[in-house]
Amino acid sequence: MGFSLKFQFCLVSVMVLLPALCISQEYFVKSRATYYGSPDCLATPSGACGFGEYGRTVNDANVAGVSKLFKNGTGCGNCYQVRCTNPQICTDNGVKIVVTDYGEGDYTDFILSTRAYVMMAQSDFAAHLFAYGVVDVEYQRISCQYFGYKLQVKIKEHSKYPNYLAIVMLYQAGKNEILSVDIWQEDCKEWIGMRRAYGAVFDTANPPYGAITLRFQVRGSAGLTWVQAPNVIPSDWKSGVAYETDIQLY
Known part of the structure; x- marks a missing residue:
C-alpha cells in the first residue's frame, strides 16, 4: 500500500485531537499494522462489529479493524494504544484507537483508519510511514472513556x-x-x-x-x-x- 496524492490530502486535513482515552495496562505486545485505503481517509461503514457510521467517526476517527483481537465480536469497542517501532519516523506514544471492525492481512493485528495511521508518525514523516504499507508495531489494551456519554x-x-x-x-x-x-x-x-x-x-x-x-x-x-x-x-x-x-x- 504505497503513498499517493489522496493520502496527501488526508494528511493536510487531519487535526491532531486528543482522543478520550487513558492508558491502563503495563506492557506492550509486538505485532504488525497496516491501514485502510479508503478515499475519505476513514474506515468502512459496513464494519463487522455492526457499528455503522459510529464505527467510522468515533474517537476522532481513530479506529481499527483487528484479527485475533476481534474475539468473535466480543472485542468490538475495545481500546488500544498502538505505536510503530521505528524511532526514526514514529512517535513514542503512537495512536489510541477503538476496535470497530474485523480485518487481517500480511500477519497484521491492526488495520488502522488512515487518520489513525498518520497519528503514529512524527511530524513530516507520514509519507515515509505510508511508503512502508505494513509496519512493525507494539500495542497495549487501554481504558476507553467518553466524556459526556453513557452507554x-x-x-x-x-x-x-x-x-x-x-x-x-x-x-x-x-x-x-x-x-x-x-x-x-x-x-x-x-x-x-x-x-x-x-x-x-x-x-x-x-x-x-x-x-x-x-x-x-x-x-x-x-x-x-x-x-x-x-x-x-x-x-x-x-x-x-x-x-x-x-x-x-x-
Whole structure:
C-alpha cells in the first residue's frame, strides 16, 4: 500500500485531537499494522462489529479493524494504544484507537483508519510511514472513556417494529467487554437471552410489547457482572435511533 496524492490530502486535513482515552495496562505486545485505503481517509461503514457510521467517526476517527483481537465480536469497542517501532519516523506514544471492525492481512493485528495511521508518525514523516504499507508495531489494551456519554443502545436499521429487534451498544467505556444481552419478558417473569447475530449486534424475534428492559453481562475490572437498564427502549422504538442508558461503565 504505497503513498499517493489522496493520502496527501488526508494528511493536510487531519487535526491532531486528543482522543478520550487513558492508558491502563503495563506492557506492550509486538505485532504488525497496516491501514485502510479508503478515499475519505476513514474506515468502512459496513464494519463487522455492526457499528455503522459510529464505527467510522468515533474517537476522532481513530479506529481499527483487528484479527485475533476481534474475539468473535466480543472485542468490538475495545481500546488500544498502538505505536510503530521505528524511532526514526514514529512517535513514542503512537495512536489510541477503538476496535470497530474485523480485518487481517500480511500477519497484521491492526488495520488502522488512515487518520489513525498518520497519528503514529512524527511530524513530516507520514509519507515515509505510508511508503512502508505494513509496519512493525507494539500495542497495549487501554481504558476507553467518553466524556459526556453513557452507554447507549442503538436500534439497528434493519429492525422491523414490532416483530424483530436488533441492537448494538455504543460508547462502551472502561476496559469492559459485553458478553451477552438478556431481555426481560414481563408476561412470563423471566430473562430471555438475545442472540449475538454478528459482531456487537444482538437480536431477537417477537420482542415484548411496551418499554423494554435489558441486562448486560459485562467482563471488566470488576470481574464478571450483570448490569441492568430498566425500560431503556421505549414502547414505540424506532429503527436507527440510539437510546441512552443510565449505565456508566468504568
